[in-house]
Amino acid sequence: MNDKTILLVEDNPDDEELTLLAFQQNHISNAITVARDGAEALDLLFGPDGSGGSISPAVILLDLKLPKVDGLEVLRCIRADERTKFLPVVILTSSREDQDLIASYSLGANSYVRKPVNFAEFLEAVHQLGLYWLLLNETPAKKPIP
């Protein structure tokens, strides 16, 4: 679609593979970086010492239940940091619990998608996500890191 990077934060290897397959089948060829837990995601975004990350993705697909640092905490860090506070974050999770939905939106998630069991539905969901967040959505110009 374009050269924007996607950060996928997902600890389940099956879900990771299926998400990558779904992107592939939807002909979304953007670079996808995968973080397997919340700490790795924060390292990628901010660097191990917080001085600066190695990637600046156009959108983050974030699972909630993650080892080490959970998804909501990752979201909180992203929103608290000047460099990433406008970064689109899509919660991609198995949970349909209201408490997770409310917590996610309260912390500033841009969107909440429940992973469907059915792969065809999942393909469609990924298609919509790619279309919206990679093509249609505009975010404010990146702030220079002071």
Next chain:
Amino acid sequence: MATRLKKNFDDLSPKWRRKRAEATLRESLARFHAATRATGDGFWDWDLATNTSWRNENYQTLFGYSASEISPSIVESWNERIHPDDRERVLSHIHAVIDGTDEFWTDEYRFRRSDGTYADVFDRGYVLRDASGRGMRMVGAIQDITERKQAQARLLAFNAELEQRVARRTRELQDLNQELETFCYSVSHDLRAPLRGIAGFTEILAKNYASALDDTAQGYLGRVRAATHRMGELIDDLLKLSRVSRDQMHRETVDLSAIARDVLANLQHAAPERQVELCIEDGLTAKGDPRLLRILLENLLDNAWKFTSKTPAASITFTASSEGNVPIFAVSDNGAGFDMRYASKLFGPFQRLHRATEFPGTGIGLATVQRIASRHGGRIWAEAEPGKGATFRFSL
């Protein structure tokens, strides 16, 4: 002769009258003693001018004082025997009544017995006033209510203990509920994740590797996919059922007729080819949680819709009647029905009376309906006959 008789009568008359009066007095005194014995109260008569009092013998039996210990001095026989912690309050109250205009005084306080222990007493009196309204005399009765007080205290203690017990049970239940919620959360998340793996990879196998698989292998893949789909439905329904049981209720007046019409319109929209005669009574309302009541009607009407799918001239009705003052709602259909021998199994989770190949379903719907009815303080029951249809009645 007549004059003499009359004179004698006049002579006798005062004597006779005195005798008469004495008899009346004796009778009234006897009645008074009988009354004091009957009540067991300590009677008192207090001369406010001299501050002396008369007390009947019940004082001795009630509090153990000998006759000599009951001084005519009100201060000695009464004031000083009031519990020091109660004394000021009792005295200021009784004097306020005497100095005021009220006729009656009552109070409860602790009164010292001869052995030094205290009795709980209920005391009340009546103020007699002169023409100017000044209190001259006060007459009353004191009653020992120690036992009643103790019983009351025991009752209070028992109540407090009961409340503690209820609080403990409630806490235990809350903990259990919390556990259940955690359990549901992991069912929602953890059970779904592997299922998604199975479903996703079989889908990809079927789609991208179809040429590498023979018909038998493809058939097996189809079975895996169907089973996965069913398991997904079961997990979803189970979660719905648990949510019905634990979500907060918000009671308001709910238009059940409108919900029924809406639900059936959706069903008709999803299956436009079906011709079902619908009869929904207008203006059926109930007090309850609108979201839960919608789920209840959705399940019953879904069932009616499903079980009439093989019935020519299918019909579904939603009506109400009343039993005493309780409205009873009914969803009826003329569909497949069921054998009443299995009616007791109808509302258990995962219980099905039809084969999945006849009518699809997870067996959670009616369990959900029953929980919703019972959360509203109502119940649900059914009547049916195989091939003739079913009627589900519920109260809320």
